[in-house]
Amino acid sequence: MHRDPCVIDGIHLQDQAITESMGPIVDHEWEHLAPSDQMITRTRRRLLMAARALRDQGIMPPGSDDASVYRGARNGYFVSCDTSDWQQVYASQLANGGASARLHAAE
Secondary structure, eight states: OOOOTTOOOSHHHHHHHHHHTSOSOOOGGGOOOOGGGHHHHHHHHHHHHHHHHHHHHOOOOTTTTOGGGGTTOOOOEEEOOOOSOHHHHHHHHHHTTTTTSEEEOOO
16 A cells, blocks of 8 residues: 555644644734634733733733633534524533533544
8 A cells, every 4th residue: 555655644743734834923913804713813812911911910811810610611512413593402412411412522
């Protein structure tokens, strides 16, 4: 069997290769982002503000003093044949512990 030397096996190695080959940090000031990118920009802004507050004023980042606030956080996806509103179906699955649908941890 001939293996293509240009193929990177596995998502983790592919992600590492892309991350390491991105080059210098990009100036995001002039990006033209879609509304779906708002969470990314807001998260980036909050992280920068928290890092600057720690550096300049010694203020600890939000949530760093009480790790218990993160214990209820969940992520992942599920597969369901239910055609109802997805947010209601997802809330129902979380409330039921995922009994009627396959819940998967995100990679």
